[in-house]
Amino acid sequence: MNSAQETVVRLIAILDSLVHSWAVYAPSNEAGWTSLPQRLAHWIPTRDTAYSLGVLVAGLLVGWFIATLVLRAISRWARRTDTIIDDAVVRHMRVPLQRLVPVLAMTLLLPLLSLPQQFKDATQHALLVLVIVVTGWTAFRAVRVIEELLVHRHRIDTADNLSARALQTQVGAFRNIAGFVIIVLTLAFVLLTFERVRELGAGLLASAGIAGIVLGFAAQRGIATVLAGIQIAISQPIRVDDVVIIEGEWGRIEEINLTYVVVRIWDLRRLIVPVTHFLDRPFQNWTRVSAEILGTVELRVDFSVPIDEVRAELKRLLDESKLWDGKVWGLQVTDSSETTMTLRPLMSARNASDAWDLRCHVREKLIEYVRTRYPAALPRVRAEVHGATFASERQE
Secondary structure: OOHHHHHHHHHHHHHHHHHHHOOOOOOOOOOOOOOOOHHHHHHOOHHHHHHHHHHHHHHHHHHHHHHHHHHHHHHHHHHHOOOOHHHHHHHHHHHHHHHHHHHHHHHHOHHHOOOOHHHHHHHHHHHHHHHHHHHHHHHHHHHHHHHHHHHHHOOOOOOOOHHHHHHHHHHHHHHHHHHHHHHHHHHHHHHHOOHHHHHHHHHHOOOHHHHHHHHHHHOHHHHHHHHHHHHHHHHOOOOOOOEEEEOOEEEEEEEEOOOEEEEEEOOOOEEEEEOOHHHHOOOEEOOOOOOOEEEEOOEEEOOOOOHHHHHHHHHHHHHHOOOEEEEEEEEEEEEEOOOOEEEEEEEEEOOHHHHHHHHHHHHHHHHHHHHHHOHHHOOOOOOOOOOOOOHHHHHO
């Protein structure tokens, strides 16, 4: 006999001695309480009920004690190691395990109960439902542990994060699918524990084809949305942290769910977009293949500006900036009008955020450079005035 069984036996013995000493039941009356009505006394066997209740309470306490000891040992081990898996287990699995182990302990002690068959069946059914629900909860949290482990190994806060973003997109999508399947299966198993539900299911089996067609038409849009979410997870036209332009807004993909996508706009607003939008309508994905991107700036200056000197100043600004990735740069005259010409500095950056900041920096510094060094080269309007008389000439 192990320590857990000895603890259960001792608790039952203590409870039984207390019941005897306080005369909770009458030993001469096998049915139960002598003070209860005869009909109720035969229906509720008090001594057996007290004993069975003690067994269940003992199982509950022993299971909780075992779960607490195991989780405490895992917590101590997690504090001594640098691995993420034990920390994730403690963080996500503590509460479900503290519920699952006591319920399993009470279920294992069911053969020790001394109850009428109707009470025993009811207790067994209630514990079975609890085991199913808590097991589903534990499985759902286990999925979160696996997700956290994979996300930790493939972080997206690095320069080259294309593969990491692809993996996180798939992990997030399949986490949602797994959670949905776990909830459906848990609910199905709970309902199947009821005899009437099983009989109802058998009766509807013959009409399952018609019911399936009706449900298919009723839930056509919802099913299409879920399938679109699965398709996005597999084909990946978008990934987590992708830079996109959608509905005229610039933002990053923050969440990808089965039915909708959350886009974080540059001003911290959130744009909620159905997943079907990314399959039915065109949109811009700036980081589909790589996070690297080109940026341009347009400057309208007078024809007298020295282009070569502005090009040299652009190269100096890029060399001094940490936002430039050192790959692509250039300056070209891309347009001209009657009064000005358009200079377009071109530069590359590691990602869209750096490209935006670099464009603003180059635009500001080049305007300052032209205004300081060549103020006459700023855009101006030329006009020829014929037959005009100035104020000084009038006075003379």
